[in-house]
Amino acid sequence: MARVYTIASGKGGTGKTTTTINLGTSLAALGKKTTVLDADLGMANLGLLLGLEEEPVTLHEVLSGDQRIKNAIYEGPEGLQVVPAGLTLEGFQKADPEKLQDALSYIVSNTEYLLIDAPAGLSKDSVIPLAVADEVLLVVNPELSSMADGLKTRVMTDKVGSTVGGIVLTRAGSGGDDLDVSRVEDLLEAEVLVTVPEDAEVRRSASYKKPVVLHSPQSPASQAYKKLAAKLADEEFVEAETVEEEGEGFASKMAKAIFG
Ligand code: ADP
Ligand code: MG
Numbered sequence: 001m002a003r004v005y006t007i008a009s010g011k012g013g014t015g016k017t018t019t020t021i022n023l024g025t026s027l028a029a030l031g032k033k034t035t036v037l038d039a040d041l042g043m044a045n046l047g048l049l050l051g052l053e054e055e056p057v058t059l060h061e062v063l064s065g066d067q068r069i070k071n072a073i074y075e076g077p078e079g080l081q082v083v084p085a086g087l088t089l090e091g092f093q094k095a096d097p098e099k100l101q102d103a104l105s106y107i108v109s110n111t112e113y114l115l116i117d118a119p120a121g122l123s124k125d126s127v128i129p130l131a132v133a134d135e136v137l138l139v140v141n142p143e144l145s146s147m148a149d150g151l152k153t154r155v156m157t158d159k160v161g162s163t164v165g166g167i168v169l170t171r172a173g174s175g176g177d178d179l180d181v182s183r184v185e186d187l188l189e190a191e192v193l194v195t196v197p198e199d200a201e202v203r204r205s206a207s208y209k210k211p212v213v214l215h216s217p218q219s220p221a222s223q224a225y226k227k228l229a230a231k232l233a234d235e236e237f238v239e240a241e242t243v244e245e246e247g248e249g250f251a252s253k254m255a256k257a258i259f260g
Contacts, residue, residue, distance in 0.1 A: 006039075006116040006133035007019050007117055007137050008126070016120075017117050020115050023228055024036040028076075036081070042119060057071045059084065069083070069102075116133065127160060134162075137165055142169055154189070167190050168194055213225050
């Protein structure tokens with residue numbers, strides 16, 4: 001049975017899809033069987049960011065009853081399994097979010113980690129992903145307005161009987177007067193699992209339709225997402241700088257051994 005994480009926030013544009021893709025790819029790269037699913041049915045873009053926008057069968061066709069879920073699962077980077085949602089308004093209108101639970105029961109028995117990219121807001125299609133989660137990860141930015149939005153998602157999560165597993169504090173350091181981590185933790189009553197800095201590589205990698213953790217693996221945002229993946233997978237994370245230092249240490253040891 002999979003561990004189900006729902007990646008949620010009160011508002012759009014906080015970094016949910018970026019977090020879903022990069023956390024998912026990092027878990028897959030650690031050898032964990034991982035599936036990401038786009039439950040943002042109205043503003044789907046997870047598939048688009050992974051170059052799957054031409055695929056004919058998506059979650060929309062599954063939720064309209066026209067297709068089986070296993071036909072909507074595609075292979076992404078590092079063996080990541082990807083369930084995109086469709087891009088048409090018609091597909092969205094035909095999709096019934098109530099059918100999500102059935103679709104998920106197939107996925108959870110075929111993967112170790114399921115990450116659900118949740119829609120913003122508090123409508124039915126955003127509440128169901130909160131309800132099916134083992135843990136909800138709140139994606140917030142270090143500013144007061146984002147706290148207010150995150151708090152609503154937190155309250156809704158409690159209401160549907162789910163648990164907030166922690167906070168992903170993204171796009172940090174872009175404004176200059178960020179709320180600090182302890183303040184964020186106090187306001188949302190949850191632990192900040194990782195701080196993802198504002199990083200131009202995120203947008204650059206999106207234009208290549210590649211996760212930043214693969215396109216620019218040493219960049220600050222990539223390091224943060226890999227760290228989060230290691231945390232969830234209960235594995236040790238080695239920072240890039242440390243790797244380089246160890247690499248140099250090894251090289252100079254070799255040189256000494258050879259050349260004296
Ligand atoms: P959501 O899914 O919550 O709407 P996205 O993941 O699509 O948010 O991110 C919104 C925008 O912010 C995108 O243009 C994305 O490239 C950008 N973005 C996300 N995270 C970062 C980051 N750490 N640094 C810079 N830009 C980011
Ligand atoms: Mg999104």
